[in-house]
Amino acid sequence: MGLEIENVSKSYGSNLVLDAVDLDVQPGEFVALLGPSGSGKTTLLRIIAGLQFAEGGRLVMEGEDITGLEARLRRFGMVFQSYALFEHMSVADNTAFGLKMRPRGSRPSRSGIGERVKTLLDMAEIGHLAERYPSQLSGGQRQRVALARALAIEPRLLLLDEPFSALDTKIRKGLRSALRDLQRKVGISAILVTHDQEEAFEIADRIAVMSEGRIEQFGTAEELLRTPASPFVAEFLEGMANYENQGAGI
Amino acid sequence: MSTSISHASRQRSSARRVIPGFGLTLGVTLLFVCLIILLPLSALFFQLGQLGFADYWRIISSDRTLAAFRVTISAALMATVFNACFGLLLAWVIVRYKFPGKRLLDALIDLPFALPTAVAGIALVALYDRNGWMGMLLAEMNIKVAYTWWGIAIAMTFTSVPFGVRTVQPVMESLKLDIEEAAQTLGARDIQVFRHIIFPQLWPSFIMGASLAFARSLGEFGAVIFIAGNMPYKTEIASLLIMIRLDEYDFPAASAIAGTLLLLALVVLVLANIATGRAGRHLSREAKGWQLQPCILRCAP
Amino acid sequence: MGGDAVPFPGRRALVTIIELPFSISPIVAGLCYLLVYGSTGLVGGFLDQWNIQLMFNLTGIVLVSLFVTCPFVARELIPLMEISGRDQEEAALTLGANGWQTFFYVTLPNIRWALLYGAILANARVIGEFGAVSVVSGNIRGETMTLPLQVQLLYDDYNVAGAFAAATILAVIAVITLILRAVIESRHPNVH
Incomplete structure (x- = not known):
């Protein structure tokens, strides 16, 4: 089950950005879309989120065809590259947003929302920042808010668009393992878009290496290194060979 | 689950707009634009069409109309040249230097826009009249401003000052200092830096500001009529002549003059758009950000 | 609305048309309105049959003010x-918000x-509008006489003191507008 992507294509004018892409994500699995800029990985993520629509192909989530479903009905939590925090709302209000937007029937009570927000913020280790506004936060804190906000809607899938690119190297490493732990604890599938090989290798169970709108290879870090499917994969992952030897993969 | 539905929706899925409400908001916008802007404007051209070319020409080529246009256009040109140059200078001072009272000066530039034109008009008369401060001063030098062509030019200049400044200012703010520094390290003198580095980047906004100032001056009414003296053939502007024809219920004549005035302003603006499009075609996206929005200006008439 | 969110052919x-009223002489604008909504005009003539008059009263002033100020808000927002x-x-x-929710809670x-x-700028402009209003108001004393008129x-009555008194009120409104502008600008630098 999980998410199945079948034969998805997308072009901007005459420019083909996704060329018959297939991908499957198992429940609880962490998948990375890895590739240089312009390889189509962000477009694929936005199509999965429902923020863009493919010209051909199908998206199936837990057996349900969601190809034409609106973004708001998909219940996929997304962390944007810019984080896209609501600047006029406090951290707590940002986190509560998705729950407050639910129709009255399925909306938790006011106190229910409050408790859930508190749990999430504590889990993301930013419980003490609940009343702050986004402009008063550091980059790392903003990312945690974006993550807590996405998790608040109890998403069926977590989508991460280069969530570390705006942070400096030092904080990045700490946040990576925090993200991985959080995803395991919640137990949902996640898709991470990144151009950083090390990041993909450290976080993901399986990695899809993308180039020019196609998935060159999809497999575990070990598979990619042992048996690269194309010269592109071998070249793109050059330098990562030692990485596995150091045993830093997990 | 909903396979059949989503199959149907997939047909149009790639053309779908993600942010909802497009149809509704665009529909309301277009209705508003049609009723408030386009319908009245097309009525003017409808009226002109009924008039026929011979009658139109008779009205436009009459001595009094020609004189009014001559006065209006020449005074507007005067105001435009002054404001284009003065605006560049003022924008430069505000963007590049820090000095006490800078914020006040910045705010004052908008005064001609915020001040009702009638108020500007009687204030200018009070100043330049025989008994006013400036008027007395100039009278000693035997210069008469109030109730002459010069009065009209000054009133037009006053009301269009912000255009010259506010179009150039944002572009000037966005200029990167390191380009100028690079030019200096390559041996350019200050005047060369301005001539070869700064001005080419400002040029499109400079043209745009000048043409907006010109369009505004052509149509200015409130500020001008107080100081103009309104003597037919001498100090009568085109807008006033429209007003006079209207009072005589001579709608065809009023429409003919108004249509010509409108066309003149539009032609200038279109030409400026084309010129700035050419001049700016190689500029960075940032430098011509304002230009993608041709008339979205910082100023507020 | 919709200036940025959705690119469309x-x-x-559309943006240029919304800006048009800035470059049109107020007198010309007033005349255009007379031609459409006046009793001999396209729409006005039709309404005249039911004795509905739009020009030379408050409705006319409001309509022409809409024209003169319609670019203001759009130009701030775009x-x-x-x-x-x-x-x-x-x-x-x-996060599951629908169109209205997105608009009310986020946009x-x-x-x-x-x-x-x-809105403040548009308001100031309407109060001070002279040319367009003087065409469509009919200058009926006590009824359609605006402050600038x-x-x-x-x-014109040689009551210079009275004219200056009325002008002072308008000038004060203009200065208040500029002060409000400065206040909003300093608090919210994103707004111009």
Whole structure:
């Protein structure tokens, strides 16, 4: 089950950005879309989120065809590259947003929302920042808010668009393992878009290496290194060979 | 689950707009634009069409109309040249230097826009009249401003000052200092830096500001009529002549003059758009950000 | 509305048309309105059959004021919405908000100061509008006499003191507008 992507294509004018892409994500699995800029990985993520629509192909989530479903009905939590925090709302209000937007029937009570927000913020280790506004936060804190906000809607899938690119190297490493732990604890599938090989290798169970709108290879870090499917994969992952030897993969 | 539905929706899925409400908001916008802007404007051209070319020409080529246009256009040109140059200078001072009272000066530039034109008009008369401060001063030098062509030019200049400044200012703010520094390290003198580095980047906004100032001056009414003296053939502007024809219920004549005035302003603006499009075609996206929005200006008439 | 969020063909044309009233002489604008909504006009003639008169009364002044000020708010909002982009709206959608919710909880709060600012400028302009209003008002004393028209009337009657008194009120309103502008600008630097 999980998410199945079948034969998805997308072009901007005459420019083909996704060329018959297939991908499957198992429940609880962490998948990375890895590739240089312009390889189509962000477009694929936005199509999965429902923020863009493919010209051909199908998206199936837990057996349900969601190809034409609106973004708001998909219940996929997304962390944007810019984080896209609501600047006029406090951290707590940002986190509560998705729950407050639910129709009255399925909306938790006011106190229910409050408790859930508190749990999430504590889990993301930013419980003490609940009343702050986004402009008063550091980059790392903003990312945690974006993550807590996405998790608040109890998403069926977590989508991460280069969530570390705006942070400096030092904080990045700490946040990576925090993200991985959080995803395991919640137990949902996640898709991470990144151009950083090390990041993909450290976080993901399986990695899809993308180039020019196609998935060159999809497999575990070990598979990619042992048996690269194309010269592109071998070249793109050059330098990562030692990485596995150091045993830093997990 | 909903396979059949989503199959149907997939047909149009790639053309779908993600942010909802497009149809509704665009529909309301277009209705508003049609009723408030386009319908009245097309009525003017409808009226002109009924008039026929011979009658139109008779009205436009009459001595009094020609004189009014001559006065209006020449005074507007005067105001435009002054404001284009003065605006560049003022924008430069505000963007590049820090000095006490800078914020006040910045705010004052908008005064001609915020001040009702009638108020500007009687204030200018009070100043330049025989008994006013400036008027007395100039009278000693035997210069008469109030109730002459010069009065009209000054009133037009006053009301269009912000255009010259506010179009150039944002572009000037966005200029990167390191380009100028690079030019200096390559041996350019200050005047060369301005001539070869700064001005080419400002040029499109400079043209745009000048043409907006010109369009505004052509149509200015409130500020001008107080100081103009309104003597037919001498100090009568085109807008006033429209007003006079209207009072005589001579709608065809009023429409003919108004249509010509409108066309003149539009032609200038279109030409400026084309010129700035050419001049700016190689500029960075940032430098011509304002230009993608041709008339979205910082100023507020 | 919709200036930034959704690119569509004809967008540039629409933006330019909304800007048109800035470059049109107020007298010409007033005349255009007389031609459409006056009793001999296209729409006015039709309404005249039911004795509905739009010109030479308050309705006429309101209509022509709409024309003169229609670019103000749009012009404040379009650059702001271009800068802030569509990320926050998209985030709201992925969190399950529908179109109205996205607008009321995300878009509107982000643009509220620019909206207020545009409204203040439009208000000041309407109060001070002279040319367009003098064409469509009919100058009926006590009924359709606006403050700027009163200034001219008093001045033409050689009542200079009265004219200056009325003008002072208008000048004060203008200065208050500029002060409000400075206040909003210093508190919310994103708004111009």
